[in-house]
Amino acid sequence: MTDVSHESKLPQERRLVTAVPGPKSEELMARKQATVADGVGAVMPVFAKRASGGVLEDVDGNSFIDFGAGIAVTSVGNSAEAVVRRATAQLEAFTHTCVMVTPYEPYVEVCERLAELTPGDHAKKSALFNSGAEAVENAVKIARTHTKRQAVIVFDHAYHGRTNLTMALTAKNMPYKHGFGPFAPEVYRVPVAYPYRWLTGPENCAEEAATEAIDQITKQVGAENVAAILIEPVLGEGGFIEPAKGFLPRISEFAREHDIVFIADEIQSGFCRTGRWFACEDEGIVPDLITTAKGIAGGLPLAAVTGRAEIMDSAHSGGLGGTYGGNPVACAAALGSIETMREFDLPARARQIEQVMKPRLRKLAEQHGVIGDVRGRGAMLAIELVKPGTKDPDPAATSALAKACHQDGLLVLTTGTYGNVMRFLPPLVISEDLLNEGLDVLERALGTL
Numbered sequence: 024m025t026d027v028s029h030e031s032k033l034p035q036e037r038r039l040v041t042a043v044p045g046p047k048s049e050e051l052m053a054r055k056q057a058t059v060a061d062g063v064g065a066v067m068p069v070f071a072k073r074a075s076g077g078v079l080e081d082v083d084g085n086s087f088i089d090f091g092a093g094i095a096v097t098s099v100g101n102s103a104e105a106v107v108r109r110a111t112a113q114l115e116a117f118t119h120t121c122v123m124v125t126p127y128e129p130y131v132e133v134c135e136r137l138a139e140l141t142p143g144d145h146a147k148k149s150a151l152f153n154s155g156a157e158a159v160e161n162a163v164k165i166a167r168t169h170t171k172r173q174a175v176i177v178f179d180h181a182y183h184g185r186t187n188l189t190m191a192l193t194a195k196n197m198p199y200k201h202g203f204g205p206f207a208p209e210v211y212r213v214p215v216a217y218p219y220r221w222l223t224g225p226e227n228c229a230e231e232a233a234t235e236a237i238d239q240i241t242k243q244v245g246a247e248n249v250a251a252i253l254i255e256p257v258l259g260e261g262g263f264i265e266p267a268k269g270f271l272p273r274i275s276e277f278a279r280e281h282d283i284v285f286i287a288d289e290i291q292s293g294f295c296r297t298g299r300w301f302a303c304e305d306e307g308i309v310p311d312l313i314t315t316a317k318g319i320a321g322g323l324p325l326a327a328v329t330g331r332a333e334i335m336d337s338a339h340s341g342g343l344g345g346t347y348g349g350n351p352v353a354c355a356a357a358l359g360s361i362e363t364m365r366e367f368d369l370p371a372r373a374r375q376i377e378q379v380m381k382p383r384l385r386k387l388a389e390q391h392g393v394i395g396d397v398r399g400r401g402a403m404l405a406i407e408l409v410k411p412g413t414k415d416p417d418p419a420a421t422s423a424l425a426k427a428c429h430q431d432g433l434l435v436l437t438t439g440t441y442g443n444v445m446r447f448l449p450p451l452v453i454s455e456d457l458l459n460e461g462l463d464v465l466e467r468a469l470g471t472l
């Protein structure tokens with residue numbers, strides 16, 4: 024595995040010098056509790072000081088191996104050289120004009136890159152926003168104005184954000200929706216092909232789930248009322264579910280037949296994460312619209328809707344935008360991030376990460392009955408934890424495992440509708456040594472369950 028972490032500004036090592044959390048983090052946590060709303064939670068009770076390559080250092084001097092990348096955001100590593108170089112130059116030139124007042128080149132350049140990188144060779148256009156949720160909302164707006172229809176189809180276990188419309192699109196009640204209704208209307212949820220939990224087994228999953236989903240759309244909504252079908256090609260917050268092969272092509276084909284806008288939400292799975300630029304490429308799917316965010320700009324807030332020019336252009340001038348959408352510093356960072364992804368061939372790096380991690384995760388699954396499933400692709404991998412010998416979700420074991428990892432210097436995240444999935448999203452520039460050491464920590468932590 025090629026080492027691309029040589030540019031890292033911090034020693035690439037796991038180092039524990041205090042208990043986790045240490046005294047400085049505890050002091051800051053008390054200040055956080057006094058002044059930051061409780062709704063803003065924290066996975067790990069340590070405060071970040073610096074981060075680079077595959078590590079994150081806290082205010083007490085502990086250095087954690089980073090298997091989270093800020094939820095699949097810092098794929099190029101934190102403060103990556105090209106991101107810092109380009110964003111710094113932009114900061115010094117100007118910080119904001121509002122693209123709707125006086126446009127600037129970096130915005131156009133990001134849209135040019137998106138047209139090159141996203142699947143399909145049709146004419147494409149983009150619009151830029153601040154967050155993933157905002158991109159998803161705008162994709163729905165565009166699909167509705169293009170089709171003159173209103174209904175939006177989403178799937179079980181979907182996650183699309185936390186704004187009012189995207190809460191409606193998101194499946195899971197706690198913590199995303201609970202108490203926050205009423206939600207936006209004209210959103211309909213249908214089954215997704217979740218192989219591990221498909222009742223008649225993984226072999227039948229793609230076919231049966233697609234048939235059931237299409238049947239429900241046809242019978243309960245009516246295809247002619249549907250503006251958009253929105254799906255994550257690999258479901259993120261729902262539990263790193265890879266829809267069984269064949270499911271996505273059937274759904275996208277159905278959309279095409281009925282002039283429904285097929286939107287791939289690649290906010291988590293996109294930008295090299297799954298071993299290709301976009302996860303839907305694995306099944307040759309060309310979405311009409313694609314939403315991106317997270318990995319796009321090396322940590323700066325940026326999101327995009329990219330798609331067929333004739334669909335994107337159906338919104339009238341002034342109908343899309345926002346004060347900050349496509350901020351010039353965030354655009355410069357995105358150009359630095361894309362430069363890094365191309366220079367170091369990060370899709371290939373993501374595939375190498377899978378080659379290192381998956382065999383070891385599979386071996387751990389053989390040894391520990393608590394691991395019911397190992398799945399994902401590229402550097403978007405997960406284990407699903409169950410009561411041994413059953414498929415009953417074990418969220419308690421999952422949080423205990425995460426906690427044991429945190430205390431031993433490994434930053435990991437959990438996810439999933441049942442809270443029983445541990446996910447691995449390392450920065451794509453992490454060294455092979457750190458990857459293996461992180462897995463050693465996981466192995467030890469499994470032994471403590």
Ligand SMILES: *Cc1c(COP(=O)(O)O)cnc(C)c1O
Nearest residue numbers: 154155156182183184259290291
């Ligand atoms: C994170 C995420 C979103 C929301 O993005 P924000 O930037 O948090 O608003 C939407 N869709 C998917 C698939 C995501 O993973």
